[in-house]
Amino acid sequence: xxxxxxxxxxxxxxxxxxxxxxxxxxxxxxxxxxxxxxxxxxxxxxxxxxxxxxxxxxxxxxxxxxxxxxxxxxxxxxxxxxxxxxxxxxxxxxxxxxxxxxxxxxxxxxxxxxxxxxxxxxxxxxxxxxxxxxxxxxxxxxxxxxxxxxxxxxxxxxxxxxxxxxxxxxxxxxxxxxxxxxxxxxxxxxxxxxxxxxxxxxxxxxxxxxxxxxxxxxxxxxxxxxxxxxxxxxxxxxxxxxxxxxxxxxxxxxxxxxxxxxxxxxxxxxxxxxxxxxxxxxxxxxxxxxxxxxxxxxxxxxxxxxxxxxxxxxxxxxx
Amino acid sequence: xxxxxxxxxxxxxxxxxxxxxxxxxxxxxxxxxxxxxxxxxxxxxxxxxxxxxxxxxxxxxxxxxxxxxxxxxxxxxxxxxxxxxxxxxxxxxxxxxxxxxxxxxxxxxxxxxxxxxxxxxxxxxxxxxxxxxxxxxxxxxxxxxxxxxxxxxxxxxxxxxxxxxxxxxxxxxxxxxxxxxxxxxxxxxxxxxxxxxxxxxxxxxxxxxxxxxxxxxxxxxxxxxxxxxxxxxxxxxxxxxxxxxxxxxxxxxxx
Numbered sequence: 001x002x003x004x005x006x007x008x009x010x011x012x013x014x015x016x017x018x019x020x021x022x023x024x025x026x027x028x029x030x031x032x033x034x035x036x037x038x039x040x041x042x043x044x045x046x047x048x049x050x051x052x053x054x055x056x057x058x059x060x061x062x063x064x065x066x067x068x069x070x071x072x073x074x075x076x077x078x079x080x081x082x083x084x085x086x087x088x089x090x091x092x093x094x095x096x097x098x099x100x101x102x103x104x105x106x107x108x109x110x111x112x113x114x115x116x117x118x119x120x121x122x123x124x125x126x127x128x129x130x131x132x133x134x135x136x137x138x139x140x141x142x143x144x145x146x147x148x149x150x151x152x153x154x155x156x157x158x159x160x161x162x163x164x165x166x167x168x169x170x171x172x173x174x175x176x177x178x179x180x181x182x183x184x185x186x187x188x189x190x191x192x193x194x195x196x197x198x199x200x201x202x203x204x205x206x207x208x209x210x211x212x213x214x215x216x217x218x219x220x221x222x223x224x225x226x227x228x229x230x231x232x233x234x235x236x237x238x239x240x241x242x243x244x245x246x247x248x249x250x251x252x253x254x255x256x257x258x259x260x261x262x263x264x265x266x267x268x269x270x271x272x273x274x275x276x277x278x279x280x281x282x283x284x285x286x287x288x289x290x291x292x293x294x295x296x297x298x299x300x301x302x303x304x305x306x307x308x309x310x311x312x313x314x315x316x317x318x319x
Numbered sequence: 320x321x322x323x324x325x326x327x328x329x330x331x332x333x334x335x336x337x338x339x340x341x342x343x344x345x346x347x348x349x350x351x352x353x354x355x356x357x358x359x360x361x362x363x364x365x366x367x368x369x370x371x372x373x374x375x376x377x378x379x380x381x382x383x384x385x386x387x388x389x390x391x392x393x394x395x396x397x398x399x400x401x402x403x404x405x406x407x408x409x410x411x412x413x414x415x416x417x418x419x420x421x422x423x424x425x426x427x428x429x430x431x432x433x434x435x436x437x438x439x440x441x442x443x444x445x446x447x448x449x450x451x452x453x454x455x456x457x458x459x460x461x462x463x464x465x466x467x468x469x470x471x472x473x474x475x476x477x478x479x480x481x482x483x484x485x486x487x488x489x490x491x492x493x494x495x496x497x498x499x500x501x502x503x504x505x506x507x508x509x510x511x512x513x514x515x516x517x518x519x520x521x522x523x524x525x526x527x528x529x530x531x532x533x534x535x536x537x538x539x540x541x542x543x544x545x546x547x548x549x550x551x552x553x554x555x556x557x558x559x560x561x562x563x564x565x566x567x568x569x570x571x572x573x574x
Contacts, residue, residue: 063411065415115332
């Protein structure tokens, strides 16, 4: 059973993750330009951004894989450089790349991973529980090199959780995985979160972030563009979307045509600025033009719309 | 046991398990190679005057061959392990773990020493039916063995850190380790060499490892045992210092 791992830190009021003015340059490329933010204990936090925004560099700095040029990072109050042992014991990272050690079998590998963190046989029941929960029970004695990509991804997740870290960072954990694993993973992470684990997620599937995360940071060109609770971020978007199909394939009146953002087989999507274009006014314009509506739908803005608004890119697309 | 100690022991165990899981490559193959050298050279040099008084050529050859195998295997163990981890990407699990540079260093070096001990014992056992070696100075032999295996393991770590592809490791092996180990008096006494090569041999740290190890068996060497121990210790400290600097600073490991 996964006991609440961070009561002490939360009680002490320490941020689960504190990032202060982190900068990193690769030659002429400024990958991170003074990133600062805190994540409170118990948050389910999304770190979003287009490819090349600096997310992976930031995660690598937090994990100790990359050294920052300036600035500091603390995990549960422990500086990741000066007090790296304590910081790393509080942190679990699921890397984006499908990396594995081909010499070992699944259970063996997880026990080794636990050992690195100073966890002995007392961690074995937890390892067995994770194997069960991540549908790896039938693969415990299978060599890592013989596993499918999806199974390897499950092992990566178990490796990150093996020492019961109070802060877990998932770097695009569902990239290229099937629906079943996604469902299993999110159910498991929700459970861990409910028990007190702080979860940081990067993903290109923004609906996942919107559904799971209580707060979102959007990183672009190495800087934080916005960091807000998810509902507030969604509410501040000044648009809503109206999808409609006119009877007989008729065209919209001139006054509404500039609002059309998509037109697929006669179904038009209009982007309406909440204050300037009330929906009632649109219907009135259609009635005045003598047009009949065949079908109508409204859609509230989602994280994808905010993301495009702020970065000018669709999620998952590079520059 | 503290968490730090357990972390270190786990890395050591993992490194031992790694070479143990491919025992055919890591232990059996080098033993067979060394025995083939023994067979060929012992036959080719049969009937020649003894190198040391009262010691046959085959007897003379065995300690040198064991040490040459130790040198090559200690280097291969750490360099290939680290390089494979880098190429497969699984080195991130170690880098993200709460293990310090000294724990990395000690675990990799001790695992390489364990492999070398296994190879050495297997070689001596395999030659027992033909030659029974005296062991006149066991402590000297043990000290030189540990220093040699430790030095080459540290050099292997350096190579693993510096290398960006397996070709670079092969270059280290082909242009440094193999020539220096073959030109270190494994198959001959350096006193049989022309003056220039005789002097050059004395600049080769592997020569002192082989001569010192051979002294442990016969109580006789080309140079005093104190000199062999001093060179072996000096070389160990030098490569260990370079290796530790790389691990502490994250040279080529941290991007």
